[in-house]
Amino acid sequence: MPELPDVELYKRHLDATCLGLTIRHVVVGDARILADVSATELAHRLEGARINASRRHGKHLLVDLGAPGWLTLHFGMNGSLEHFTDGEDDPPYDRVRFDFADGHHLAYVNPRLLGRVGLAPDADAFVAAEGLGPDALDLRFDLATFERSLGGRRRDVKSLLMDQKVVAGIGNIYSDEILFQARLNPRTRCDRLDAGMRQCLFSRIKEVLETAIASGAGAERLVDRLPGLFLIPHREKGGRCPRCDGEITSAKFSGRTAYYCPRCQPEAS
Numbered sequence: 661m662p663e664l665p666d667v668e669l670y671k672r673h674l675d676a677t678c679l680g681l682t683i684r685h686v687v688v689g690d691a692r693i694l695a696d697v698s699a700t701e702l703a704h705r706l707e708g709a710r711i712n713a714s715r716r717h718g719k720h721l722l723v724d725l726g727a728p729g730w731l732t733l734h735f736g737m738n739g740s741l742e743h744f745t746d747g748e749d750d751p752p753y754d755r756v757r758f759d760f761a762d763g764h765h766l767a768y769v770n771p772r773l774l775g776r777v778g779l780a781p782d783a784d785a786f787v788a789a790e791g792l793g794p795d796a797l798d799l800r801f802d803l804a805t806f807e808r809s810l811g812g813r814r815r816d817v818k819s820l821l822m823d824q825k826v827v828a829g830i831g832n833i834y835s836d837e838i839l840f841q842a843r844l845n846p847r848t849r850c851d852r853l854d855a856g857m858r859q860c861l862f863s864r865i866k867e868v869l870e871t872a873i874a875s876g877a878g879a880e881r882l883v884d885r886l887p888g889l890f891l892i893p894h895r896e897k898g899g900r901c902p903r904c905d906g907e908i909t910s911a912k913f914s915g916r917t918a919y920y921c922p923r924c925q926p927e928a929s
């Protein structure tokens with residue numbers, strides 16, 4: 661499921677392959693993926709536009725196309741972005757395809773149709789309209805900002821980390837990893853974190869996301885390249901903790917399954 665590190669890798673892939681290219685043709689394979697724009701309008705507005713720049717905010721990839729505005733891409737449960745040099749190459753579940761003047765094309769792939777492709781007049785306006793909090797890796801997301809978002813909340817820390825309005829980019833998988841690295845139980849209440857725990861949690865947010873990006877650069881499957889002491893490769897029923905070899909357990913949080921080590925991340929008494 662694409663979270664901040666995965667989308668950052670899509671951004672770097674897009675920047676490396678498509679910056680400066682002019683869109684010649686847009687093919688919408690399935691219009692159900694489009695947000696507030698018809699297939700005809702999307703094609704009409706994008707044809708002839710140039711890929712000027714890109715920006716990532718949380719799990720969203722935003723592409724500056726000049727006059728037509730910004731293309732907004734969200735990848736849902738298992739979407740991805742793939743670039744092809746041969747026009748004949750067409751992956752399955754290619755929902756929107758951007759053909760460039762040089763014969764290359766970019767495919768927005770999304771098997772389960774749970775993402776979104778749209779147009780926005782401006783990137784900042786899009787972020788505001790979506791109600792997104794600061795990007796987790798943005799320098800403006802600092803310890804003071806994080807502490808303000810925790811302040812006095814009775815909710816559990818796992819749900820808070822996944823709340824895109826608090827901090828954008830962290831989902832079910834990376835919140836598990838961050839809590840594992842911080843040795844915090846996912847049920848820990850935000851208002852029970854002391855200053856040391858808040859500082860530790862904040863540092864782990866940045867470290868885990870940066871490590872994942874660095875490990876995954878250029879990789880097909882990010883998970884296989886994560887450091888040995890990461891929980892993610894062991895995040896499954898029957899998995900063993902990479903630190904203590906104890907059995908990983910799971911619990912439901914807001915409908916999502918969290919994995920953690922009950923020995924390394926004990927519940928506060």
Ligand SMILES: [Zn+2]
Nearest residue numbers: 901904921924
């Ligand atoms: Zn453990």
